[in-house]
Amino acid sequence: MSSIIESLKWRYATKKFDATKKISKENLETLLEGVQLSASSYGLQPYQIFVIEDSEIRQKLKSAAWNQTQLTDASQVVVFANHKSLDEAYVDNYIKNIAETRDMNVEDLHGMADMIKNSTLQMPAEMQNEWAQKQCYLALGFLLNTAAELKIDVCPMEGFSAEEFDNILGLQEKGLHTAVIACVGYRSAEDKYQYATKVRKSTEDLFNFI
Numbered sequence: 613m614s615s616i617i618e619s620l621k622w623r624y625a626t627k628k629f630d631a632t633k634k635i636s637k638e639n640l641e642t643l644l645e646g647v648q649l650s651a652s653s654y655g656l657q658p659y660q661i662f663v664i665e666d667s668e669i670r671q672k673l674k675s676a677a678w679n680q681t682q683l684t685d686a687s688q689v690v691v692f693a694n695h696k697s698l699d700e701a702y703v704d705n706y707i708k709n710i711a712e713t714r715d716m717n718v719e720d721l722h723g724m725a726d727m728i729k730n731s732t733l734q735m736p737a738e739m740q741n742e743w744a745q746k747q748c749y750l751a752l753g754f755l756l757n758t759a760a761e762l763k764i765d766v767c768p769m770e771g772f773s774a775e776e777f778d779n780i781l782g783l784q785e786k787g788l789h790t791a792v793i794a795c796v797g798y799r800s801a802e803d804k805y806q807y808a809t810k811v812r813k814s815t816e817d818l819f820n821f822i
C-alpha cells in the first residue's frame with residue numbers, strides 16, 4: 613500500500629486528545645507549511661489562519677463549541693477565518709507579491725489583475741463570503757493530509773458558533789469570519805474511535821467513469 617494511503621487510513625477525526633502531548637515546534641511549522649501550500653482560487657488565499665494555544669481563550673472557544681473537549685485537550689486549535697469580502701487593494705497586494713516573487717513588472721500583470729478583479733469583486737457580498745469559506749475548507753484538507761503524513765491527529769470541526777468565535781477572537785473588526793476549525797495534537801489511547809473501521813462509500817458507489 614502506498615504510504616499516503618496508509619497515512620490516510622491511520623487518520624481519523626479525533627474525539628479525545630491526550631492533553632499531555634504537544635506538537636513540536638518543527639512539526640507545527642511543517643504542518644502550517646502544508647496549509648500555506650494549499651491551492652486557492654486564483655491563488656488569492658482569502659483567509660487568515662489563527663493558531664491558538666492560550667488556555668483562557670481556548671476555554672471560551674470550548675463553551676462556544678458545545679463544550680467539545682478537543683478545544684482544550686488538543687495541542688493547538690487552528691482557526692480558518694475567511695475574508696468576508698475583498699477589495700481592489702487586496703488584489704493589488706497579491707499582484708505585487710507575484711511581481712516580487714517572480715521578478716516581474718506589476719505593469720505586465722495588469723491583464724491578470726483586471727481578470728481577477730472582474731470575477732471576484734463583482735460577486736455580491738454574500739457570494740464573496742461563501743467563495744472565501746470554500747477556500748478555507750480546501751486549506752483544511754491540506755492540513756488534514758499533511759497532519760496524516762506527520763502522524764499528527766486532527767479533529768476537523770464545524771460544530772461551533774461562528775458568531776461567538778468571531779467575537780472571542782475579535783475577527784469582526786478585521787473583516788474576517790470563522791469558516792472552519794481544526795484541533796491538532798495526539799490521540800488519547802482511550803479514544804475508542806481510533807479502533808473503529810472506516811465507513812466510506814464503496815468504489816462503485818462513489819466513482820463514475822465516463
Ligand SMILES: Cc1cc2nc3c(=O)[nH]c(=O)nc-3n(C[C@H](O)[C@H](O)[C@H](O)COP(=O)(O)O)c2cc1C
Pocket residue numbers: 623624625626627680767768769770771772792810
Ligand atoms: C467540515 C467537517 C466538520 C466536522 N465537524 C465535527 C465536529 O464538530 N465534531 C466532531 O467531533 N467531528 C467533526 N467532524 C468529523 C467527521 O464526523 C468525520 O470526519 C467523519 O465522520 C468521517 O470520519 P473520519 O474522519 O474519522 O474518517 C467534522 C468533519 C469535517 C470534514
